Structure formats: C-alpha cells, structure tokens
Amino acid sequence: MKLHKQDILKALESISVPGEGKNMIESGAVKNVVTFADEVIVDITISNPTLQAKKKTEVEIMKIIHDKVYEKAKVTVNIKVDAPPKSSANSIKGKAIPGIQNIIAVASGKGGVGKSTVTANIAVTLAKMGFKVGILDADIYGPSIPIMFDVEMEKPIAVNIDGKSKMKPIENYGVKILSIGFFTQPNQAVVWRGPMAAKALNQMIFDAHWGELDFMLIDLPPGTGDIHLSIMQSLPITGAVIVSTPQNVALADAKKGVSMFQQESINVPVLGIIENMAYFTPAELPENKYYIFGKEGARHLSQDLDVPFLGEIPLVQSIREAGDVGRPAALQTATPLEKAFEKLTQNVVEEVVRRNEDLPPTEAIKITTMAGCSAVKNK
Ligand SMILES: Nc1ncnc2c1ncn2[C@@H]1O[C@H](COP(=O)(O)OP(=O)(O)O)[C@@H](O)[C@H]1O
Numbered sequence: 001m002k003l004h005k006q007d008i009l010k011a012l013e014s015i016s017v018p019g020e021g022k023n024m025i026e027s028g029a030v031k032n033v034v035t036f037a038d039e040v041i042v043d044i045t046i047s048n049p050t051l052q053a054k055k056k057t058e059v060e061i062m063k064i065i066h067d068k069v070y071e072k073a074k075v076t077v078n079i080k081v082d083a084p085p086k087s088s089a090n091s092i093k094g095k096a097i098p099g100i101q102n103i104i105a106v107a108s109g110k111g112g113v114g115k116s117t118v119t120a121n122i123a124v125t126l127a128k129m130g131f132k133v134g135i136l137d138a139d140i141y142g143p144s145i146p147i148m149f150d151v152e153m154e155k156p157i158a159v160n161i162d163g164k165s166k167m168k169p170i171e172n173y174g175v176k177i178l179s180i181g182f183f184t185q186p187n188q189a190v191v192w193r194g195p196m197a198a199k200a201l202n203q204m205i206f207d208a209h210w211g212e213l214d215f216m217l218i219d220l221p222p223g224t225g226d227i228h229l230s231i232m233q234s235l236p237i238t239g240a241v242i243v244s245t246p247q248n249v250a251l252a253d254a255k256k257g258v259s260m261f262q263q264e265s266i267n268v269p270v271l272g273i274i275e276n277m278a279y280f281t282p283a284e285l286p287e288n289k290y291y292i293f294g295k296e297g298a299r300h301l302s303q304d305l306d307v308p309f310l311g312e313i314p315l316v317q318s319i320r321e322a323g324d325v326g327r328p329a330a331l332q333t334a335t336p337l338e339k340a341f342e343k344l345t346q347n348v349v350e351e352v353v354r355r356n357e358d359l360p361p362t363e364a365i366k367i368t369t370m371a372g373c374s375a376v377k378n379k
C-alpha cells in the first residue's frame with residue numbers, strides 16, 4: 001500500500017481546531033506530512049501545553065487517517081507546543097492569591113545542588129514563553145538570585161498603591177524579583193527562626209506590588225527544617241518542585257524534601273523532581289557525557305516515590321559562568337541549553353495545569369499546633 005500526502009492532508013482537513021473555527025490545515029497547525037509506503041509522519045504545532053491536549057490531538061489524527069485513508073497506516077505524530085502567551089495563560093489559571101495565579105516552591109534537600117540556578121533559568125524561560133513571572137528569593141542562608149540576575153546593587157523602592165505603601169520588585173529579563181538579600185547586608189549571616197522568615201516572606205508577597213503574575217517561583221532555603229514548615233504553612237503554595245543531583249547524598253535529602261511537602265500538616269502537591277548536573281559535558285566534546293555524580297539517580301527516585309520526573313539539566317561550565325555574570329544560560333538562544341530548559345519548563349507548566357485541574361487550591365494553614373513551632377497566622 002502506497003500512501004499519498006494529498007489524501008492525508010485531505011483527511012486532516014476534517015479535524016477542527018478548538019476555539020479557532022478553522023480546520024487543522026487552515027490554522028497552519030500541520031507543519032509537515034511525509035509518506036512512504038504504508039507509513040505517514042505528521043508534524044504539527046499546537047498551542048495548548050497540556051499532556052491531555054497532546055494526547056487528544058494525536059489520537060484524533062491517527063483515527064482520521066485510519067478511518068479515511070488506510071486502516072493499517074503506520075502513523076507517527078510529532079507534536080510541538082508553541083503556546084501563544086494568551087491562551088497558555090488561560091490554561092494555567094490557578095488561584096494562589098489575588099493577582100498571583102500560581103506559587104511554585106523550588107526546594108532541595110541539600111544545598112549547592114543548583115536550586116537557584118534552576119529557578120533562575122525556569123523563570124527566564126517562562127518569561128520568554130510569554131508568562132508573567134516573579135521570583136521570591138527566600139533563601140535566608142544564601143540569597144543568590146540578585147547575583148544571577150545582575151541586580152545585586154539594586155534596592156526596591158516603595159510605591160503608593162491605593163493609599164498603601166508597597167515594595168516594588170526589581171525587574172530584569174522580564175522577571176520581577178524580590179530577595180531577602182535586598183534587605184540584608186552582603187556577607188551578613190542571617191539567622192532567622194521559621195516564623196520570622198515566614199513573616200518576612202509574607203510581607204514580600206502581600207505588601208509588594210507584583211501586579212499580575214502567572215507564576216511566582218519561591219527559591220527556598222535548602223533543607224527541611226522548621227523554617228520550611230512555617231513558610232509552607234503560611235503561604236498558599238500551588239506545588240513544589242524538588243531539585244537534586246544524581247548523587248546518593250543529595251537524593252537522600254531530596255527524598256526528605258518530598259516527604260516534607262507530602263506530610264499531612266503541609267500537604268503541598270509535589271509537581272515533580274528535576275535532575276540537575278545529570279552528567280558533565282565538555283564544550284569541545286558535546287556528544288560526550290560523563291556521569292560523575294552517578295546516572296539517573298533523581299529519575300529513579302521520582303519513580304520510587306511515584307512523583308513526576310520533570311527533566312534533566314547537564315553540568316556544563318557555561319551554566320555556572322552565566323549564573324556568575326548575572327545572565328541565566330537559558331537566555332542564549334538556539335543553544336542545547338535553551339532547549340533543555342524549554343523542555344523542563346514545559347513539563348513544569350504541564351504539571352501545574354494538571355494539578356489545577358485535579359486538585360483544589362492549596363490553603364495556607366490558619367493555625368498550626370506543631371510542637372516547637374509557634375502559631376503562624378495568615379489572613
Ligand atoms: N547545571 C549546572 N552546570 C554547571 N554549574 C552549575 C549547574 N547548576 C548549578 N551550577 C553551579 O553550582 C553552584 C551552586 O548552584 P546554586 O544554584 O547556587 O545551588 P543552590 O541554590 O542549590 O545552593 C553555582 O556556582 C552554580 O553556578
């Protein structure tokens with residue numbers, strides 16, 4: 001059986017694109033169709049980033065080709081998501097707090113695994129995708145977001161909003177930033193107890209003029225202590241992502257991180273695990289991968305714990321350099337790193353969409369009775 005491209009295109013005309021009043025060919029969603037013998041490959045681009053939308057489109061295409069052209073055709077559908085800002089913003093509707101749709105906590109059990117680096121790169125990638133993004137740098141032990149965005153020397157100013165004085169976040173690369181580092185001296189060791197940190201963060205969320213945000217990423221301090229309990233319980237966190245390297249010591253701590261979020265008194269959905277420094281790649285030998293911290297440890301952990309695996313980022317010198325000069329690596333266009341961060345970010349968005357479809361908004365706990373932790377009140 002020899003399939004013909006014309007017949008395939010004709011069949012695809014009978015699939016309509018939701019909300020556009022056009023069929024799949026008219027809308028330009030079909031990018032390419034290749035046929036040989038009884039095989040057909042269809043490349044398409046859709047705007048809805050959810051897994052369900054992808055699956056549905058794939059099934060529709062297969063069905064129509066089988067029904068209208070040849071029932072035994074071997075069909076491959078390659079789907080690329082190209083989310084226009086508006087429609088994707090609609091599909092990520094959460095209800096964290098008024099004006100802020102989704103609050104995502106970025107956590108790691110262990111320090112130095114690249115939590116801030118990953119946060120910064122996801123943030124700039126979200127901004128490039130057209131989302132409105134903010135980062136709240138809550139790492140009281142080592143706030144590094146200002147350096148990574150080259151805004152170290154900036155000081156947020158107060159603005160008057162409806163008669164109230166509000167902090168104005170600093171903005172760079174399309175990302176709004178507030179950091180605990182803006183309010184402390186450099187090199188000053190900040191030793192705060194959980195409730196104090198939670199209070200400061202509450203102010204940076206509720207007494208700041210963020211405007212509308214689709215995503216607020218919180219770069220949490222490493223660890224799973226008291227401080228995390230207070231923060232998690234006083235803010236309506238949409239979900240948490242955990243960053244780990246493949247190394248055993250990091251994985252053990254990442255596991256504690258996951259169970260912290262899942263414990264009853266916190267109950268923040270875990271969106272998934274990210275494997276950072278998954279392997280080392282030298283710039284001059286881009287095909288070579290060295291698994292210096294072990295191979296796929298975080299991927300396996302996510303399987304063991306039954307939480308989504310969000311993606312892997314290699315250990316490359318340019319990521320470190322980009323962080324140090326204050327221009328996240330994902331901003332460099334047409335590079336493998338940009339692609340890797342795009343894929344990762346896409347997966348995070350998909351998990352947020354799924355979470356918002358499946359679960360009610362996370363509630364900040366009004367009063368906690370945890371032993372050793374004083375009551376945290378939240379309006
Ligand atoms: N994938 C990576 N490749 C190369 N260097 C990295 C990578 N991820 C993080 N780093 C570097 O490792 C160090 C620790 O990363 P950082 O993001 O500050 O970790 P954390 O916030 O978890 O403490 C930084 O110098 C950073 O530039």
Ligand SMILES: [Mg+2]
Pocket residue numbers: 115116117139142144
């Ligand atoms: Mg950090």
